[in-house]
Amino acid sequence: MTAISQAQPIHAIELAQFIIAAYPDKGITPMKLQKLAYYAKSWTLVAHHPLIQADFKKWTYGPVNTPIYNSYKKHGADIIPPGTKPAGISEEQEKLLIFILDNYIDYSAFTLSAMTHNEAPWLEAEESAVISDVAIFTYYSNQPFAKNFLKLDQGTAQQPFHVLKSNSWHSFTLDMDKEEAETFATYPNAEDYQQQSQKAKHDFQNLLQKIDELL
Structure with missing residues (x-):
């Protein structure tokens, strides 16, 4: 997966579009989308591939990216209709994102929210403040799941x-x-x-x- 670092960065809305298109049958609501996007960013940082250019703020129900919120808030608590994948995401980027998201996709929005509430980056951030990349990396890089990213170039299999x-x-x-x-x-x-x-x-x-x- 060494080509990941050479690809174009993924912006917040592109990431959201990718998640919705990649999992059309998983009942993704705006709240669930926010948490999936947050975890995608978090683990790509741990993987030393900071390919996602998106900030997340501490809101009541967990981390929230403002552009994603503004784009999908019209759906309220409803499931977002399936869409098409953005063209700018490379095959290697997609593999990494799917590897991460597959571990979260079957959880409900409220379960994902509860998970973020038990983790230091959200707990220790000031209300409405951006959760820093340093806080994200420091916490998640010390979790067992982080070991999966030590030898990405060898392939997860x-x-x-x-x-x-x-x-x-x-x-x-x-x-x-x-x-x-x-x-x-x-x-x-x-x-x-x-x-x-x-x-x-x-x-x-x-x-x-x-x-x-x-x-």
Whole structure:
């Protein structure tokens, strides 16, 4: 992914357009869009590819980018209609963004908001102030998920995948001891993690269906 640094930077509205187009069936509202855009910027900073030129301010429900807010506020709490991807995003930039966003896309807007509320960049910023890149990098570069970006040039399929330790992960491992919990913190690679995650979701949906049939 070395070509990322040589590509044109991505501006806030381009990032928003990309997210909406990349995930047309994920029910992206303006609030969810803001949080996805924030995490995209945060992890690209950690990856040492500061390709997103967008500032995020501390608002009540989490980080907010003003241009994205002004462009999509007309939708209120409704889902934003699918659009087309902007032309200026390179293939390598897209791969990096998808790698990051895939870990957040299935969370609701309010879950994503709650996640940002538990993290230092939002907690420590002044109300309505811009959350600094230094604060973002300092916090997220010390999270386990940051290990995924140490050897990007080798490709994500060639290295262990460190899961995003979100609220859901902590809930899942709540009753486990530390050693057992860590077995669910790292997978052989990103593809293996995605396959196991999809299987778990499928099994859960089947369980819910069986419960409905019994009621």
